Each structure stands twice: as C-alpha cells, then as structure tokens.
Amino acid sequence: LRAALVAGGLREPARVEAEVTRILSGRQIRETLAALAEPAASVRLHAADVTDPEQVRAVxxxxxxxxxxxxxxxxxxxxxxxxxLADKSPDSFRRVFATKVDGARALVSALRSLRPGLAPPGFLVMFGSVAGVYGNRGQTDYAAANDALATLAHGWAGEQGDLPAPVAERVVTIDWGPWAAAGGGMVTPELEREYTRRGVPLIDPAHGVDALLTELACGEAAQAVYVCVPPTGSVPPTGPIASAEPDPANGSTPSSGPVPA
Known part of the structure; x- marks a missing residue:
C-alpha cells in the first residue's frame, strides 16, 4: 500500500502514513459493518469526536x-x-488521556441530559487496560487514562458516597490486555511475536468475547481484570494479558476479579 501511494505521487513519510491510516481505518469500518449487518436488525455508523461533548450528545x-x-x-x-516519559509532549499525553477519559465523561454527560422518564441503559461498559493496573513501559499516559477510567466507573456505579445515582444499571470498566492477532485481536502480528518472545500469553479473541458476556451476566463489581496467567503462575512484569478462559495451548489458567485502581 505504501509503495502504491509513493508511486501515485506522495513523497512525505508523514503524509504517506496518514493516508495509510485513513485507508486501513476505512477498510476496517466497512468490514465491521458488513460483519454486523447479517446478525443485526440495524447497523448505523455515526462519525464524531468522542472528546467533544456536543458531538457525543448529538449522537x-x-x-x-x-x-x-x-x-x-x-x-x-x-x-x-x-x-x-522524557520523550512525551504535553499535547501527546493529553490526546491519549482525553480520548478515554474525556470521551467517557462526554458519554455520561449525554446520558444525564436525556429526557426524564427514559429508562437507563442496561449497562455502560468501558474498555480499559491492565496498563492502568500494573503500568507498562512507555505508556504513562495510557496507564493514567485507564486508571482514571476505572476510578470513574466506581463513581458512576454509585459506590462512592454522595455521588449521583448510577447512569446505567451496570457500570463497569473491563481491564484488558493485548489480544491475539488471529481472529481479529488488537495487536499486530509483529507485536504478537514480541510478546511470545517475552513469554507473555495473549488473550484469544473468542475467549475475550466469552469473558465479556460472562462478566455482564454474572459480575457485579465496577472494575474487572481478567489475567491470563502463564504456566509459571506469576503475572509477567511486562504487563498481564487478559482472558477469562484457560488457554489449552499454553496451559494457562484464568484469574479474574475487581482490582483497586
């Protein structure tokens, strides 16, 4: 793709990468919509800046x-x-932090502004990361954002004194680790090979879906962490990987439950 863009006239690396991102994102969106169209009664895409309260409220x-x-x-x-941390800029830190935290706040603000008498959603699930629980090298901004997301979940679930009533019947942050690339996971094949080299198990996408559904059906806490523990029985220092199911391939066993943020 990059070679084709260069052959088409793009020369600046930043512009090439921006166009690659745009094309691949569009392709992923179309594939996702196509996959959802068959089982779903209706699928609609709304484009908005999640950090902009007015755009989120409009959606x-x-x-x-x-x-x-x-x-x-x-x-x-x-x-x-x-x-x-020494190489991060304030603007870069702000973008990473705001996407998760300000985005969540914008959603809750929109929910609170809905007309009286409307039944609250059955659940508000926020996807966090184990980086917010254990930290991860090079991810101070991402770790801080996910830690804040878990703290917000506790507050919005009505677990902190005089805070307002819950905005949904269930509010929970799920702290995930990297998912395996095969089957639609959230890491690239290259990064997956690096995790394998470091002995860090990855969550199988099918197990991740099962974990989420099980948590929604049976869980009660405002924060849940699913850790795929390697055969050594200890969490890898590079950051644990989430799974709610044993992985027969590596003999790991699941560990789950609320973890204080």
Whole structure:
C-alpha cells in the first residue's frame, strides 16, 4: 500500500502514513459493518469526536430519537502514543488521556441530559487496560487514562458516597490486555511475536468475547481484570494479558476479579 501511494505521487513519510491510516481505518469500518449487518436488525455508523461533548450528545440523542430507547453502551475509544516519559509532549499525553477519559465523561454527560422518564441503559461498559493496573513501559499516559477510567466507573456505579445515582444499571470498566492477532485481536502480528518472545500469553479473541458476556451476566463489581496467567503462575512484569478462559495451548489458567485502581 505504501509503495502504491509513493508511486501515485506522495513523497512525505508523514503524509504517506496518514493516508495509510485513513485507508486501513476505512477498510476496517466497512468490514465491521458488513460483519454486523447479517446478525443485526440495524447497523448505523455515526462519525464524531468522542472528546467533544456536543458531538457525543448529538449522537446519543439521535439514537434515542430513532429508536425511543438506549439499551447499552460500550466505550472502546483509545489511542496510543508510546514513548518514554522524557520523550512525551504535553499535547501527546493529553490526546491519549482525553480520548478515554474525556470521551467517557462526554458519554455520561449525554446520558444525564436525556429526557426524564427514559429508562437507563442496561449497562455502560468501558474498555480499559491492565496498563492502568500494573503500568507498562512507555505508556504513562495510557496507564493514567485507564486508571482514571476505572476510578470513574466506581463513581458512576454509585459506590462512592454522595455521588449521583448510577447512569446505567451496570457500570463497569473491563481491564484488558493485548489480544491475539488471529481472529481479529488488537495487536499486530509483529507485536504478537514480541510478546511470545517475552513469554507473555495473549488473550484469544473468542475467549475475550466469552469473558465479556460472562462478566455482564454474572459480575457485579465496577472494575474487572481478567489475567491470563502463564504456566509459571506469576503475572509477567511486562504487563498481564487478559482472558477469562484457560488457554489449552499454553496451559494457562484464568484469574479474574475487581482490582483497586
């Protein structure tokens, strides 16, 4: 793809990478919509800046206007800009932190502004990361964002004194680790090979889906961490990997439960 873009006239590396990102993101969106279209009754894509409260409110209100209700929300927005702390800029830190934290706040603000009498969503799930629990080299901004996300979940679940009533019947942050690339995971094959070299087990996507559904059906805490423990029985110092199911391939066993943020 990069070679084709260069052959087409793009020369600046930054512009090439920006165009690659745009093309691949569009392709992923189309593939996701196509995959959802068959089992779903209706699929609609709304483009918005999740850190902009007005844009988020407009999307939420449009959904309620169209369907008359809002059953559930999954907040999965997040970006990475991995660098050592000495090499991070304030703007870069702010973008990483705001995408998760300000995005979550914008969603909850939109929920609180909906018309009186509307039933609250069944759940508000926010995708966090074990980086927020254990930290990870080069990810101070990402770790801080995920730690804050878990703290917000505790507050919005009504677990902290005089805070307002819950914004959903269940509010929870799920702290995931990297998922295996095969089957649609969230790491590249190159990064997966690096985790393998370091002895860090990855979560199988099918197990991750099962873990989420099980947590929603049976869990009660505002924060859940699913750690795929390697055969040594200890969490890898580079950051644990989430899974709610044993992985027969590496003999690992699952560990789950709320972890203080």
């Amino acid at each position: 939420v209100e449009a959904i309620v206007e169209r369907y008359g209700r809002l059953d559930a929300i999954v907040h999965g927005a997040g970006i990475l800009a991995d660098r050592l």
